[in-house]
Amino acid sequence: MADAVALGDQARGRSAPNPNVGCVIVSPNERVVGRGATASGGRPHAEAVALRQAGVRAMGATVYVTLEPCAHASQRGPACTDLLLEAQPERVVIGLRDPDPRTAGKGIRRLRRAGIEVTLGVCRQEAKESLAGWLTRLQLGRPRISLKLALSIDGKIALPSGESQWITGEDARRHVHLERAKSDMILVGRGTFMADRPRLDVRLPGLEERSPKRALLTRGEAVDGWKTLRSPQDVHGLHDVNDLLVEGGSATATAFLGEDLVDRILIYRAPIIVGEGKSSFGYVGLDAIADAHGRWRLVDEQRLGVDRLEVYERVRES
Structure with a gap:
């Protein structure tokens, strides 16, 4: 299942509007015979990719998949439950039950009714973290939003003149590009756009x-080639974005x-x-x-080299 989670992570930033699922198929003699992740644009699904790779070797095998x-x-392709019923594995191990009401336990019930053993909740937390963008969009009607800031020790993002390149070193900047690669969309404000004309691309080899x-x-x-948001609340209209990086x-x-x-x-x-310079935040309503x-x-x-990364998550009620 850890391998399936890693495959799902690799699909982050590419699978929207579908979830970034990972799937691994292991034969009865404990050999991996199929691997798959949700393809770009959301199709084919991870299970379809792995089952195609496994072929007849999926019969009697164990299928590990991060999401039910x-x-x-769907008009875009067959349901993965139907594909699994056709392939006849002996067991399906699932990280997370699908909260989408169109499935929400139906896949598990159909597999069990067909005599396929189903185990639910293996690496549940890891699967949940991997699928956080899609889960947020399903729950809150908007992408998961990550805010990136490069700060000095005293919490400044720039000199009084506005100069900010480069506060952090190369290792930190490489990490930022990895975060970009895992995002469906990057957003900046008009001021940053006018001052820097940023490319906001991924500049890592490969x-x-x-x-x-x-x-x-x-x-x-x-601006041509850029999606315009008139207010932060417009993120609720981004139906094809799971992860947004600000x-x-x-x-x-x-x-x-x-x-x-x-x-x-x-x-x-x-x-x-x-010292004197531009602060990271203004008034945030507290x-x-x-x-x-x-x-x-x-x-x-x-x-990250000479720099330090701190990652914080918002505490929200379930």
């Missing part, structure tokens, strides 16, 4: 084709935080002190320190 196989009809779509938060004129400056970060739309913050902190506590939890931290 879909069981609803991953150049993973450059996401670009979006601009502005009430001004639209890379804008202080005004854009403040706008999204003020609307409580940020699910994840990535802070790349450099060992420098700027009037008391007590209201700020308990809203964010640290979920990861690591060194």
